Amino acid sequence: MPWVNQEMCNGCGICMDECPVGVITLNEMDKAQIDEESCIRCGKCHDVCPEEAVRHDGEKIPEQVEENLEKTRRLLEYYDTSAERQAFIERMIRYFNKERKVTEFTIEKLKALKAGIAGSAASSANS
Ligand code: SF4
Ligand code: SF4
Known part of the structure; x- marks a missing residue:
């Protein structure tokens, strides 16, 4: 973006x-x-x-990482004990792991979509 x-x-x-x-x-x-x-x-x-x-979007990566950390720090204030805080951070890690998988699978699907379009264009050119 x-x-x-x-x-x-x-x-x-x-x-x-x-x-x-x-x-x-x-x-x-x-x-x-x-x-x-x-x-x-x-x-x-x-x-x-x-x-x-x-x-380009890529220039915002450090800023977005900091936003994620800031949000995590803010939400940490709702937890009192060390165990609760660690469990919360673990849930955040699981959340971002899920986001990473969504991104990876989306990229794979987009590559397939692009290949499909290229294939259609090649068939049209040859017919
Ligand atoms: S990339 Fe720029 S020019 Fe293209 S739609 Fe978005 S804002 Fe408009
Ligand atoms: S300097 Fe660039 S971003 Fe700003 S109005 Fe002109 S073309 Fe758009």
Whole structure:
């Protein structure tokens, strides 16, 4: 999912003009912002931005890891004993293991979907 680095954006609006589904707007600071729910992930905003302000999702990994840790620390406050806290952390680990499996299986299915599309395109070209 692309996102806009607010410090790098100059508010030129080029990305807004290029977005095929019109989901980029300028916020109150005249900086571009993307409606993540409606973005179709075409990547055009990234390609046209003259300031390289539209950034890749991967850059948010450290931030998202920290958010997960912060949430865990916050929820830990609901548990009194060391045993309860350890059990809670174990449940969080199981939760993220499940998320990892969902991601891995999804990637496998997406690869199969891509291969299927490539196969259909090759058959069409040969017929
Ligand atoms: S093209 Fe880049 S600099 Fe211009 S508004 Fe969009 S994100 Fe900001
Ligand atoms: S990736 Fe495509 S759909 Fe999403 S905000 Fe950028 S230009 Fe719009």
